[in-house]
Every structure is written in structure tokens, then in C-alpha cells.
Amino acid sequence: MQDIVKTFPGVRANDHVTFEVRAGEVHALLGENGAGKTTLMNTLYGLYQPDSGAIYLGGKRVRIRSPRDAIAHGIGMVHQHFKLVYPHTVAENVALGLSGAPFIGPARVVERRLRELAARYNLPVDPKAKVWQLSAGEQQRVEILKALYRGADILILDEPTSVLTPQETQELFKVLERMKEEGHAVIFISHKLDEVMEVADRVTVMRRGKVVGTKAISEVDKPTLARMMVGREVVFRLSKGVCQPGEEALIVEDLHASSDRGLPALRGVSFHVCRGEILGIAGVAGNGQRELVEVLTGLRRPRRGRVVILGRELTGQSPRKIADCGVAHIPEERIRMGIVAGMSVEDNLILKKHHRQPFSRGPLLNLREIRRFAKQSIEEYEIMTPSPKTPAKLLSGGNIQKLILARELSGQPGLVIAAHPTYGLDVGATELIRKLLLRQREAGVGVLLVSEDLEEIMALSDRIAVMFRGEIMGIVPAAEASLEELGLMMAGERRAKEAA
Numbered sequence: 001m002q003d004i005v006k007t008f009p010g011v012r013a014n015d016h017v018t019f020e021v022r023a024g025e026v027h028a029l030l031g032e033n034g035a036g037k038t039t040l041m042n043t044l045y046g047l048y049q050p051d052s053g054a055i056y057l058g059g060k061r062v063r064i065r066s067p068r069d070a071i072a073h074g075i076g077m078v079h080q081h082f083k084l085v086y087p088h089t090v091a092e093n094v095a096l097g098l099s100g101a102p103f104i105g106p107a108r109v110v111e112r113r114l115r116e117l118a119a120r121y122n123l124p125v126d127p128k129a130k131v132w133q134l135s136a137g138e139q140q141r142v143e144i145l146k147a148l149y150r151g152a153d154i155l156i157l158d159e160p161t162s163v164l165t166p167q168e169t170q171e172l173f174k175v176l177e178r179m180k181e182e183g184h185a186v187i188f189i190s191h192k193l194d195e196v197m198e199v200a201d202r203v204t205v206m207r208r209g210k211v212v213g214t215k216a217i218s219e220v221d222k223p224t225l226a227r228m229m230v231g232r233e234v235v236f237r238l239s240k241g242v243c244q245p246g247e248e249a250l251i252v253e254d255l256h257a258s259s260d261r262g263l264p265a266l267r268g269v270s271f272h273v274c275r276g277e278i279l280g281i282a283g284v285a286g287n288g289q290r291e292l293v294e295v296l297t298g299l300r301r302p303r304r305g306r307v308v309i310l311g312r313e314l315t316g317q318s319p320r321k322i323a324d325c326g327v328a329h330i331p332e333e334r335i336r337m338g339i340v341a342g343m344s345v346e347d348n349l350i351l352k353k354h355h356r357q358p359f360s361r362g363p364l365l366n367l368r369e370i371r372r373f374a375k376q377s378i379e380e381y382e383i384m385t386p387s388p389k390t391p392a393k394l395l396s397g398g399n400i401q402k403l404i405l406a407r408e409l410s411g412q413p414g415l416v417i418a419a420h421p422t423y424g425l426d427v428g429a430t431e432l433i434r435k436l437l438l439r440q441r442e443a444g445v446g447v448l449l450v451s452e453d454l455e456e457i458m459a460l461s462d463r464i465a466v467m468f469r470g471e472i473m474g475i476v477p478a479a480e481a482s483l484e485e486l487g488l489m490m491a492g493e494r495r496a497k498e499a500a
């Protein structure tokens with residue numbers, strides 16, 4: 001790909017990007033969320049037309065007008081969100097959309113070739129299984145098989161490990177090795193440094209729509225890559241004092257709740273979080289974590305069970321009531337739920353608090369106090385904003401998150417509920433936010449940390465609970481937790497001995 005430019009209204013997602021991948025290599029495309037990785041690969045796959053630039057395959061210039069063109073050129077893509085048809089079988093999904101009739105040849109031919117491919121690449125799936133019956137990891141295998149079936153020489157995988165347990169990730173990496181041996185070119189999109197170091201031969205780092213550089217893995221290390229990703233020095237180690245648990249900040253008993261689709265999302269969840277302790281909730285997304293946080297913060301009504309926060313029974317209370325009782329909420333969808341996008345940074349900082357001292361005096365707002373508080377928060381939380389009056393929506397993701405923390409933590413909460421607090425943030429903002437959470441713990445606040453990032457969970461938590469299909473598979477003291485054990489629980493295995 002040579003000098004590719006792709007602009008969306010207001011953003012240049014790819015800014016003169018040149019990217020080259022060879023047969024027989026795993027080439028990682030690394031960058032923070034929003035760096036432009038998916039856009040570049042959607043262009044290669046024919047989903048977008050570049051504003052300018054050219055694509056060459058085997059030295060020859062090609063025009064890729066659609067995914068159909070891409071497939072014809074031997075390019076396959078496994079998207080971040082799978083595009084399978086649920087009621088159909090694996091074999092039907094693989095055959096679907098192939099040129100000609102909806103199903104080429106008799107099902108048995110498709111099945112036979114599928115079995116061959118599955119064996120050759122070590123991608124076990126049952127061709128006759130219905131897709132809805134499969135786990136996320138198995139669905140991903142189907143997507144890979146589908147691409148191989150169509151003759152992909154170049155395979156693009158967009159953040160493939162985000163839906164996998166650690167064990168499934170290891171299996172995927174073996175498959176990638178195998179594809180490499182067979183002479184395929186594999187493009188592995190990721191924002192995770194460890195995975196890139198483990199699986200890639202070469203890496204191209206993108207930042208803000210531009211390529212920062214392409215390197216052989218042998219000539220880089222994690223800190224170098226992190227620096228390339230964010231453009232500054234970063235520290236990986238967090239210092240953490242001994243946990244001194246106080247009384248219970250949160251008690252959850254036998255909680256049941258339904259998902260938006262009316263299906264059971266929480267099925268008898270029980271745990272507690274002490275003051276001065278961080279309890280991490282690990283698990284592959286979609287196993288009830290979202291519903292749990294919603295119930296605890298008053299956004300969803302439980303069907304059964306009890307929630308006691310800071311000594312008060314608050315089951316089924318409103319978000320405002322819960323917040324007023326000393327609960328800080330760092331929401332998963334920070335732009336939709338965490339801020340009022342059109343309001344200024346200053347107004348967002350006092351949101352939910354404007355009715356309280358010292359910001360109001362009777363019916364009037366105390367503007368001087370508000371301004372002082374905003375200025376202090378902006379400094380203390382390193383919020384990069386042109387001015388306190390700037391609309392919050394103009395800030396970067398990391399700065400929006402810092403704003404939310406500044407507001408939520410300034411109320412001196414007794415319990416912090418943080419959902420994916422560093423998801424998609426650059427390394428600098430991630431580091432600051434983790435430090436802030438640890439500081440809360442040190443100050444005797446109870447912290448419930450929900451995250452998909454196991455590294456984060458292990459670095460911050462004192463105890464780790466793993467959720468699977470709406471249940472807690474086990475709770476482990478972080479000091480004893482191994483990646484392997486957590487991975488097994490993430491895949492639905494219950495912990496043998498239940499820790500306190």
C-alpha cells in the first residue's frame with residue numbers, strides 16, 4: 001500500500017500511509033484506538049476507496065473496489081465483529097457468498113474440503129454445527145476457515161484476541177504460525193504490546209493516521225514500541241502498598257438480572273468489596289459484567305438479590321440516590337454516559353454536584369467557586385484542554401476519561417465502580433488512571449474494577465473474581481492468581497476451592 005490517504009468528515013484516518021507485507025510473515029499493525037489501523041485494512045479489503053494512493057499485489061498495481069474484488073485477489077479479512085449467519089451451519093456459512101449459486105456444490109463437498117483445511121491449519125470445528133452454538137473462539141475459527149476456503153493468501157485479522165481467553169489466544173497464535181509456514185501473509189492488528197512481541201515477525205506502528213515506523217521484532221522491545229505508539233516515555237511498573245482491607249464497602253448477594261434482550265444476564269452473583277481493597281472482575285466481555293455494573297449503579301433493576309453499599313441497602317435505587325450515598329461511577333461508555341458532550345469542561349466537572357455545596361448558595365450557583373474548582377481539577381488530573389470553557393466533546397478520549405475521574409473522585413466517594421477505565425486510552429493516560437485508582441485504595445476507598453485487560457486486572461487488584469455467563473467462577477487472591485487459572489475460569493471452569 002503506497003501513500004494511502006483516507007479522510008472522513010473531520011478526521012484524516014490515514015495520512016499518506018505506506019505499508020508493505022511479505023508472504024510468509026506475521027506482520028503486526030500496532031497502534032492505539034483511533035490510530036487508523038482498521039481504516040487502512042478496510043481499504044485493502046475494498047470496503048473503502050482511498051482518496052489517493054495505490055495498492056500493489058506482487059508488484060502489480062490493482063484496484064480493489066469491493067470485498068468481492070479483494071477475495072478474488074486472495075485477500076481475506078476477519079473483522080473485529082464477526083459477520084456470520086447464526087441459524088446456519090458452519091459449512092453453510094463458509095459456502096455462503098461464494099461466487100455463483102448460494103451454495104457451491106453439494107454440502108458434502110464443502111464439508112470435506114472444510115475438514116481438510118481444518119486439519120491442515122489445526123482449526124478444529126464441526127462443519128455441521130450451527131453457528132449460534134459456537135463460542136466466540138470457535139466462531140473466529142469459522143471466519144478464518146471461510147477466508148482460507150476462498151483462497152486467501154493475505155489474511156487480515158482485526159484485533160482477533162479481544163474476544164479470546166488466554167488459552168484460545170495461544171491456539172490462535174499457533175494457527176498463525178501454521179499459516180506463515182504455508183506461505184500466507186498474515187496482518188495482525190492489535191494494540192497489545194505483549195501479543196505483538198510474541199507473535200509478529202515485523203511490526204508497523206501507527207499513530208494518529210500516520211506510520212511511525214516498521215521494524216523487525218528482533219530489533220525492538222516493549223518500551224520502544226510503547227514510545228512509538230504514544231510518542232513519549234512510559235513507565236510500566238506500578239508501586240502498590242499492602243492491602244489493608246477495612247469494613248465492607250459493597251456487598252452483593254445472589255444477584256439476578258436480565259439483559260436488554262430479556263435473557264438471564266446475572267445468575268446468582270455474590271461477592272463483597274472492602275474499603276481499601278480493589279476487587280477485579282475479569283472475563284471475556286458479554287458475560288454479565290455490563291449488567292452487573294448497571295445494577296450496582298442503579299441503571300438496571302435486578303430481578304432478585306441484594307445490594308448493600310457502605311452499610312446501606314440500596315437494591316434497585318436510582319442512580320442519583322446511589323451516587324449521593326458515596327458511589328463514584330467510571331462508566332464503560334465514557335462519551336455517552338460519562339459526560340454531556342456539548343457542555344464545557346467546567347460544567348462537566350460539576351455535573352451532578354451543582355445542587356450541592358459549595359457550588360450553590362440557595363438558588364444561585366457560586367460561579368467563583370466553580371471556576372476555582374475547575375482550574376484545580378484541570379491541573380491535578382492533567383486534563384489537556386484549551387480552556388475550561390471548551391466543549392468536552394472536543395477533548396481526546398484520555399482527557400475525557402481524566403475529566404470523568406476528576407469529577408467522580410472529587411466527591412470523596414467510599415466506593416468506586418470503574419468499568420474498563422483505560423480501554424482504548426493511550427499509555428500515558430492509562431498510567432495516570434491506574435495510579436488514581438490505586439490512590440483511592442490507599443485512601444481507604446473500596447474499588448470494583450471491571451476490565452477485560454488481564455494485565456490491568458492483575459496489576460491493580462487485591463482479589464480477582466472471574467465472570468462467565470452471568471456467574472462468578474471463582475475469586476482468587478491476586479498474589480496467587482496465574483494467567484492460566486484465570487483463563488480456565490474465563491472459559492467456564494469453576495475454581496475448585498472457593499477463596500474468601
Ligand SMILES: Nc1ncnc2c1ncn2[C@@H]1O[C@H](COP(=O)(O)OP(=O)(O)O)[C@@H](O)[C@H]1O
Pocket residue numbers: 008009011012013031032033034035036037038039040
Ligand atoms: N466510517 C467512519 N466514519 C467516520 N470516521 C471514521 C470512520 N471509521 C473510522 N473513523 C475515524 O477514523 C479514525 C481512525 O479510526 P480506525 O481506523 O477505526 O482506528 P483503529 O482501528 O486504529 O482504532 C478515528 O478517528 C475514527 O473515529
Ligand SMILES: [Mg+2]
Pocket residue numbers: 034037038039158
Ligand atoms: Mg480498529
